[in-house]
């Protein structure tokens with residue numbers, strides 16, 4: 001009997017997701033079973049955890065399992081678990097809305113192209129809603145552990161705009177999902193097909209997935225009487241938690257499938273590392289690097305972290321204490337023998353065990369990435385393109401591992417004529433010119449702006465490599481990374497390039513030039529006044545007439561932009577104005593007798609240099625006016 005039936009509309013995002021699920025996921029439709037069995041296993045894990053402090057929740061039935069059954073006549077497939085179950089409110093919340101933040105933006109970005117969107121949707125994770133790949137109606141009957149039989153709830157939907165919920169009686173705790181299969185999906189009403197899917201995808205989840213085995217009547221075989229057997233539920237999977245096995249017992253396929261279960265991802269992982277550690281600390285970790293970044297990796301409240309088990313009992317999901325933020329893309333689990341079973345998030349936070357696990361797991365991840373970087377460049381590039389920018393948060397967050405993180409960084413560089421970020425600091429050092437003791441880089445708004453920056457001119461001419469950085473995070477990164485392997489990292493847009501050792505003769509020549517052209521420098525300083533900090537003969541230009549650079553102690557242009565974008569106040573920073581004395585425009589400037597025109601030329605050069613460096617001017621109309629008035633003068 002059902003009462004209090006209500007009809008609810010799906011949250012817009014769920015309706016969009018359902019449309020996509022039914023239209024784009026046909027090619028791999030059997031995974032619906034993995035998703036539903038995975039949810040059942042999670043529900044069992046949650047009950048086991050809650051029952052640690054309240055054994056009554058088991059209601060006398062502590063054998064947690066999920067059962068598959070089908071009815072050929074009715075065309076239904078049922079997945080029934082005796083896990084934690086759901087209350088009416090939970091059913092409405094979990095099966096009618098998507099709680100992940102950033103969901104609306106995610107849907108706004110879909111293209112409408114089924115093939116592309118199905119890739120994206122895999123990153124998003126459709127979970128329960130994958131039921132609608134094969135079913136045109138889904139009935140969920142659930143009852144939360146610890147409640148009376150009359151606290152059951154039934155949810156039903158055809159996967160279009162709405163669903164119904166009603167109160168029902170349900171004697172057994174847990175959740176039953178009844179799929180009313182579409183006419184062309186009846187292949188799933190088959191014992192062998194189901195067994196095959198279960199062993200392919202769900203062999204190593206922690207609970208048995210059972211199917212009904214019919215009994216056999218007594219029979220004669222080779223003159224012997226074989227007694228009758230009774231029908232019984234039998235596990236179709238191995239049901240041993242994968243990470244408790246030794247590595248040699250686990251196949252690649254099994255690692256990959258297990259990943260999809262823990263990470264709720266649809267794609268194979270890129271890399272994993274499985275380790276049992278004994279001794280002072282005892283734990284097992286199974287850490288995966290996904291192939292693709294999740295849709296919400298840059299969302300501030302993105303949920304991440306490992307699954308935590310204590311002595312093989314599931315304790316919590318998304319335990320973010322075990323890895324630093326800059327490794328938030330790592331998925332997997334840690335199973336500790338040293339933490340208490342009743343550990344809470346608060347206790348975890350302050351625990352020494354957590355601290356040492358975090359240190360060890362961080363090292364492990366950095367180690368596995370380093371190894372991939374050395375052994376498989378192609379795979380590493382795939383990793384870098386997805387997670388490189390997250391890793392760049394590392395040097396600021398994790399001082400102790402700065403050098404190890406720096407080894408993992410990859411940059412675009414003048415060495416390669418391409419924007420691909422594949423140059424490591426170690427590779428740069430190997431190619432350093434004789435006498436060069438610094439690593440040069442530039443941070444600009446785009447790859448093109450970096451590559452074509454006038455600040456690179458002399459270095460290019462001398463064949464000195466410069467790393468070309470153009471991601472938003474790069475300035476932040478370089479602020480925290482001042483040295484690698486004993487070599488300092490130097491921005492070509494700041495202070496001195498420190499090329500002294502490279503070119504004694506040129507340095508002497510420059511000093512001589514500065515002396516000879518002192519009057520010019522003084523005149524420029526006078527007309528530009530407090531717009532600049534200082535005017536100098538440039539060390540770095542060959543083709544451009546002038547550039548601006550930032551004093552060593554001042555905040556760089558990129559940092560100023562970052563802070564402004566974040567709405568923060570920034571101090572005024574005056575540039576050092578550098579002139580290329582070998583440039584004809586500068587020679588012309590020097591010869592200009594008319595003071596007013598001299599001031600206009602100098603102002604124009606400064607505006608141009610500022611534009612090239614910062615991409616914008618404080619007073620663009622002044623620049624336009626300068627340009628126009630000079631044109632007029634010249635065309636007289």
Ligand SMILES: Nc1ncnc2c1ncn2[C@@H]1O[C@H](COP(=O)(O)OP(=O)(O)OP(=O)(O)O)[C@@H](O)[C@H]1O
Pocket residue numbers: 039040043081083084085086094095124125126127128129174175263264
């Ligand atoms: N068998 C079940 N027993 C109890 N709760 C369930 C069950 N199936 C689903 N749920 C609840 O519904 C929620 C939504 O499930 P769904 O599969 O859509 O997403 P998910 O498992 O949280 O994550 P993902 O979308 O990444 O798969 C779950 O988080 C859980 O709270």
